[in-house]
Amino acid sequence: MPSPHPATPSWEVRRTREARGVNAIPAVRPTTAEERAERVATTGGTPxxxxGSRTPYDAYVRTDVLHGLQQPLSDDAGExxxxxxxxVMELYFKLIAFELRNAQERLRAGDVWAALAPLRRTALHLEGLxxxxxxLRWMTPADFNRFRDELGEASGLQSAMYRHVEFLLGLKNPALxxxxxRQPAAHRDLLHTLRTPSLWDDAIALLARRGHDLPRDLLDRDPATEHEPHAAVERAWVEVYRDTSPGNELxxxxxxLTEVAELFGDWRHQHVAAVRRAMGAKPGSGGSNGLAWLERSMARVVFPELWSARTHM
Structure with missing residues (x-):
């Protein structure tokens, strides 16, 4: 179960560095607490x-790029x-994937306390998502129909970043x-996430390192395959929950993890509700049968033994 692969793939680090520019002059000049206090004294507290050429805010947030990305394909205002x-959802997917990898890195190092912070942030980001x-609650089928044809075959099913989130949570499906x-970079990145242990794999490996009796074939299974619920994992969580002391980090x-799983389940439920509201049971844009596909996907449970263990507590 433990993997030599880093929780944050090298391609992600490389991409961040390339985006900044190897020899680029920093767009935002760092300041110290002393400099900020001196600035306030100089300005009398006014902003x-x-x-120079652009505000530091624009340089940091890259608002020129961000606000240039909205290019509707129709004349309908609702689009x-x-x-x-x-x-916005895509940005949340990226943020959630970042936090999940952060938590994985700490779990692999055995630092549970440090892993709790990114996982709590993940839960909050899922609330925002x-x-x-x-x-989108305003959108009736008539509203959606006014621009839907212009979207062609574009579908949320094709979101690579959402697939990263699913794979990191343990919902592995190589077919996706x-x-x-035909997008080499996106395919390579997703393949990396598919082939490395999920957050749930890392949690199970941690339980084994902490002395819980888990079979070797479970710990050594191919991480590119979806985890099947296992009675030994369920028993381990029952044992963990028996210790109700405040210092029980497991x-x-x-x-x-339960909160993350529950909020992710809320996301899927609200996705189904939004599709039902905007298009009913019509065929999906990406070739699926739309609502029926989404409803079937909800049968796959995130962190399944955390839920089933509660029956035995």
Missing amino acids: TLDF MSFLVITQ NASWRG LRPFN RLLGEV
């Missing part, structure tokens, strides 16, 4: 309003809402790499 909220659906066969880990 600085004069800058802008649909597009922006979809892009789930809240995004509220921005196929849409990216119990705290179990609770935050």
Whole structure:
């Protein structure tokens, strides 16, 4: 189960560095607490309003790039809402994937306390992601129909970053790499996530290292395959929860993982509800049967033994 692969893939680090530019002059000049205090003393507490070619805020957030990404394909005003909220969700997928990898790195090092912080942030980010659906509640089938044809075969099924999130949570399906066969970078990145242990794999490996009796074939299984619920893992979590002392870090880990799983389940439920609201049972844009496909996907449970163990507590 333990993997030599880093929790944050080298391709992700490389991409970040390339985006910054190897020899680029920093767009935002760092300041110290002393400099900020001196600036306030100089300005009398009023904000600085004069800058060079661009404000530091724009340089940091890259608002010029961010606000240039909204290019609707129709003249319907509702499409802008649909597009922006979809892009917001994509950013949340990236943030959640980042936090899950952060937690994995700490679990692999055996530092459960340090893993709790990124997992708690993940739960909060999932709350933000789930809240995004509220921005689409206005959309009736008639509203969606006004611009749906312009989307062609574009579908959320084709979101590579969402697949990263699913794979990191343990919902592995090699077939879902196929849409990216002609996108080498996206395919390579997803293949890496598929072939390395999921967060749930890392949690199970941690239980074994902490002395819980887990079979070798479970710990050594191919991480590219989806985890099947196992009675030994269920028993391990029952044992973890028997210790109700405040210092039981594994119990705290179990609770935050449960929260992440529950909120991810909320995301899937709200996705189904949004599709049902906007298009009913019509065929999906990406070739699936739409609502029926989503409803079937909800049968796959994240961190299954954390749920089944509760029957025996």
